[in-house]
Amino acid sequence: MNLSTAIAAAADLLLGARCxxxxxxxFGACAHCRTQLSAxxxxxxxxxxxxxxxxxxxxxxxxMKTLLIALKERQSMGLVGVLxxxxxxxxxxxxxxxxxxxxxxxxxxxxxxxxxxxxQDVTVALARAAAVRLRRAGxxxxxxxxxxxxxxxADQAGLGVTARNRNLAGAFALRRGVPRGEVIVVDDIxxxxxxxxxxxRVLTAAGRPPVGAATVAATPLRRRx
Ligand SMILES: [Zn+2]
Numbered sequence: 652m653n654l655s656t657a658i659a660a661a662a663d664l665l666l667g668a669r670c671x672x673x674x675x676x677x678f679g680a681c682a683h684c685r686t687q688l689s690a691x692x693x694x695x696x697x698x699x700x701x702x703x704x705x706x707x708x709x710x711x712x713x714x715m716k717t718l719l720i721a722l723k724e725r726q727s728m729g730l731v732g733v734l735x736x737x738x739x740x741x742x743x744x745x746x747x748x749x750x751x752x753x754x755x756x757x758x759x760x761x762x763x764x765x766x767x768x769x770x771q772d773v774t775v776a777l778a779r780a781a782a783v784r785l786r787r788a789g790x791x792x793x794x795x796x797x798x799x800x801x802x803x804x805a806d807q808a809g810l811g812v813t814a815r816n817r818n819l820a821g822a823f824a825l826r827r828g829v830p831r832g833e834v835i836v837v838d839d840i841x842x843x844x845x846x847x848x849x850x851x852r853v854l855t856a857a858g859r860p861p862v863g864a865a866t867v868a869a870t871p872l873r874r875r876x
Contacts, residue, residue: 671721671730672714679729680718687714688737693744694869698844703851703861705841706744707869708737715868719839723773731773734867735780738837741865742781745835746790749862753832754792756782757854757861759846760799760823762806772796777867778837791832798850799826807845815845823849829859836864 670677672684680688691709698705709715715737721727722734746754758774766772778794785792801824807815836850847864854861 671725671727672717679727680733684714684718685733688718688733691715691737693740695744696841696869698848698864701848701851701855703836703844703847704745704748704863705844705847705866705869706741706863707841707866708741709868711840711868711870719868723769723839726769728771728776731776731780734839735777736784738777738865738867739781739784741867742785742792742835742837743788743790745863745865746833749833751833751862752791753830754785754790755830755832755834756792756794756837756865757798757829757834757850758794758796759836759838759850760796762800762804774837774839777839781837781865793830793832795827795830797825797827797829798823798853800824807842812843812845815843816848819845819849821849823853825853825857829854829857834859834861836861838864838866840868840870841866842870 668676668678670681670684672680675681694707696705718730718734722730756778758778761772761774775796782792782794800822802822804822805818807818810818834854836847838846841847851861
């Protein structure tokens with residue numbers, strides 16, 4: 652038995668620790684689930700309404716979906732690192748389109764009620780983890796949470812395309828300036844792209860149009876649209 656297997660066995664015995672992806676005894680995501688995540692193919696798509704290029708590291712299905720749900724709904728914050736590395740891939744794809752000395756990552760703001768329920772802003776945490784990975788690869792990158800909600804919005808889950816757009820139109824505002832660099836909007840999941848489009852609208856109006864948007868995953872709904 653090697654050390655990591657022994658640690659997993661001890662975790663199972665003493666803590667009941669399980670991989671959130673498949674349930675085997677493990678601290679965090681197991682090697683098998685990590686391999687499955689790594690095999691996901693990045694997807695590049697265009698958001699027609701704002702001509703924004705969106706890159707997702709994989710589809711919102713299988714292990715990717717299970718781990719994102721565990722992170723967001725069960726506060727499995729140990730998954731921030733592994734999913735943040737997926738987000739870093741999407742960002743690297745966009746950054747290679749328009750190379751810049753510095754990248755500015757702007758997270759889509761989470762609703763205040765979500766942040767309160769989860770204890771932290773998951774999107775900001777993912778962006779920071781992605782930035783750590785990119786800096787290790789020599790990329791100059793900073794995370795600037797410069798967007799805020801200017802009014803309450805309904806939970807997007809369960810809303811159709813038109814209702815999502817209406818729900819978020821004019822919902823965000825800048826709360827501080829955007830530093831020098833190529834701007835990339837980041838989020839955990841792209842579904843219809845309403846949040847990304849609203850973020851891009853605010854940044855463009857401030858004279859800082861984003862080069863694109865990067866997400867961890869894309870829903871099949873978005874791919875069909
Ligand atoms: Zn697993």
